Amino acid sequence: MILPLRMEAVSFAAGGRAIVGPLTLDIAAGPSTIILGANGAGKSVLMRLMHGLLDPTSGSVVWSEGDPGRVRRQQAMVFQHPIMLRRSALANVTYALKVAGVPAVERELRANEALREVGLLQVANRPARVLSGGEQQRLALARAWALHPEVLFLDEPTASLDPSATREIETVIKAFDAAGTKIIMATHNLGQARRLGDEVIYLHQGRVLERAPVDQFLSQPGSAEAAAFIKGELPWV
Amino acid sequence: MLSAIAEGLRLVATLDLRLWEIVGLSLAVSLSAVIFATLLGLPLGAAIGVSRFPGRQVLIVTLNALMGLPPVVVGLVIYLLLSRAGPLGELGMLFTPAAMVVAQTVLILPIIAALCRQAVEDAWREYEEQLRSLGVEGMRAALTIVWDIRFSLLTAVLAGLGRASAEVGAVMIVGGNIDGVTRVMTTTIALETSKGDLPLALGLGMVLIAIVLALNAAAYLLKEAAQRRYG
Numbered sequence: 001m002i003l004p005l006r007m008e009a010v011s012f013a014a015g016g017r018a019i020v021g022p023l024t025l026d027i028a029a030g031p032s033t034i035i036l037g038a039n040g041a042g043k044s045v046l047m048r049l050m051h052g053l054l055d056p057t058s059g060s061v062v063w064s065e066g067d068p069g070r071v072r073r074q075q076a077m078v079f080q081h082p083i084m085l086r087r088s089a090l091a092n093v094t095y096a097l098k099v100a101g102v103p104a105v106e107r108e109l110r111a112n113e114a115l116r117e118v119g120l121l122q123v124a125n126r127p128a129r130v131l132s133g134g135e136q137q138r139l140a141l142a143r144a145w146a147l148h149p150e151v152l153f154l155d156e157p158t159a160s161l162d163p164s165a166t167r168e169i170e171t172v173i174k175a176f177d178a179a180g181t182k183i184i185m186a187t188h189n190l191g192q193a194r195r196l197g198d199e200v201i202y203l204h205q206g207r208v209l210e211r212a213p214v215d216q217f218l219s220q221p222g223s224a225e226a227a228a229f230i231k232g233e234l235p236w237v
Numbered sequence: 238m239l240s241a242i243a244e245g246l247r248l249v250a251t252l253d254l255r256l257w258e259i260v261g262l263s264l265a266v267s268l269s270a271v272i273f274a275t276l277l278g279l280p281l282g283a284a285i286g287v288s289r290f291p292g293r294q295v296l297i298v299t300l301n302a303l304m305g306l307p308p309v310v311v312g313l314v315i316y317l318l319l320s321r322a323g324p325l326g327e328l329g330m331l332f333t334p335a336a337m338v339v340a341q342t343v344l345i346l347p348i349i350a351a352l353c354r355q356a357v358e359d360a361w362r363e364y365e366e367q368l369r370s371l372g373v374e375g376m377r378a379a380l381t382i383v384w385d386i387r388f389s390l391l392t393a394v395l396a397g398l399g400r401a402s403a404e405v406g407a408v409m410i411v412g413g414n415i416d417g418v419t420r421v422m423t424t425t426i427a428l429e430t431s432k433g434d435l436p437l438a439l440g441l442g443m444v445l446i447a448i449v450l451a452l453n454a455a456a457y458l459l460k461e462a463a464q465r466r467y468g
Contacts, residue, residue, distance in 0.1 A: 053366055072372050083367035086385050086467040095381075096371050129468025143371075 002065040002074045003029040010059035020206040031198030032183035042206040043186035076144035077153040082136040084128035114146035134165025154185040245439030263421040267401040270341030282353030283379035303347035312410030315340040332413040340407040345397035352393035388463040
């Protein structure tokens with residue numbers, strides 16, 4: 001177990017401008033965590049700080065597991081725009097398994113199982129880059145699925161997809177949750193937050209303004225900023 | 238003039254032995270140089286492309302500047318190294334095809350490395366977060382990207398080949414343009430033109446252009462096919 005994750009007085013600045021923090025957060029196993037906030041609130045940066053893609057300017061990000069290699073292997077991240085290598089869908093998944101140190105004999109089996117999970121088994125041998133946007137995003141989820149991560153970060157995974165592709169992605173995210181993976185997802189789609197999330201962390205100008213169960217947050221936001229955000233986003237739910 | 242062109246065409250068409258020996262040596266030397274420069278230049282360029290270290294910008298500017306290295310200067314430096322009094326004189330390589338391969342390798346290594354560095358760096362910008370998220374860093378990231386953009390890197394290799402097969406200064410100095418030993422297309426053209434034997438010079442010129450055209454056409458078609466296949 002690499003959870004819980006503790007962020008202690010973490011801040012991140014770029015070019016002399018504070019983008020996130022200072023903030024202190026504990027992320028425990030279990031409930032799906034949705035990071036909500038307007039564009040520029042620092043959602044993506046916060047997730048990258050958690051995932052280790054960015055180093056905090058000050059403060060510390062500490063997992064309960066001490067071995068950095070294991071911490072790395074127990075996390076996966078799905079980005080808004082999936083990046084696929086110029087090889088088959090299957091090979092993209094086996095590549096990730098190879099990097100993770102999975103023995104060669106297991107890779108194809110696990111990759112196929114992951115592709116079946118996201119409904120892409122029939123395109124396993126197609127080049128990944130010629131798949132549709134929704135299929136590529138599902139492939140990104142399959143790549144993460146095959147790794148059996150303890151924590152899955154999702155950075156607005158459906159922001160550039162149509163409603164039907166979005167539904168398919170959400171189904172897979174629910175399957176991750178059901179399989180025991182901790183979901184940490186940034187979105188500004190309130191409907192999605194309600195469908196997939198258990199708790200909400202609301203970011204405003206790089207700070208955590210509110211943390212509450214999703215139903216409570218949406219019905220009775222505890223701050224004027226959050227209320228305005230919900231009101232502003234509602235027409236698009 | 239017209240008769241010289243006609244004679245040149247006849248030499249090409251009749252598979253004139255002397256002409257084809259020269260063509261063969263040219264290709265052997267330049268292709269060998271391209272192979273060595275590719276084996277050294279792609280990993281070098283890729284490593285610079287994905288890494289960050291002090292002095293990196295100076296190295297990149299230097300590498301880019303070396304793309305314009307004058308062949309005669311390369312020839313001169315290799316000549317001094319390989320000449321009997323030079324540090325590598327004991328190898329006895331001067332005025333051999335091997336010396337020409339060395340000179341052309343030095344000449345085109347910066348071209349292949351610099352173009353590869355640029356291509357890998359552009360790709361790295363796109364792939365970095367995803368690869369780091371998967372735990373891929375350093376040389377493994379460099380090799381993954383090189384393999385992923387391998388068809389684009391063909392352009393870098395071709396630029397090297399074009400430079401190698403077209404240059405005359407370096408092979409002239411370190412090869413010595415010895416008939417039947419180190420005489421290649423470009424040095425022959427230079428010599429025969431100064432001697433007034435235009436048909437052979439023109440015939441070789443036509444072959445040289447045809448080879449460069451054919452290689453570029455093949456690479457273009459391969460790249461297009463790969464683009465359609467892999468996206």
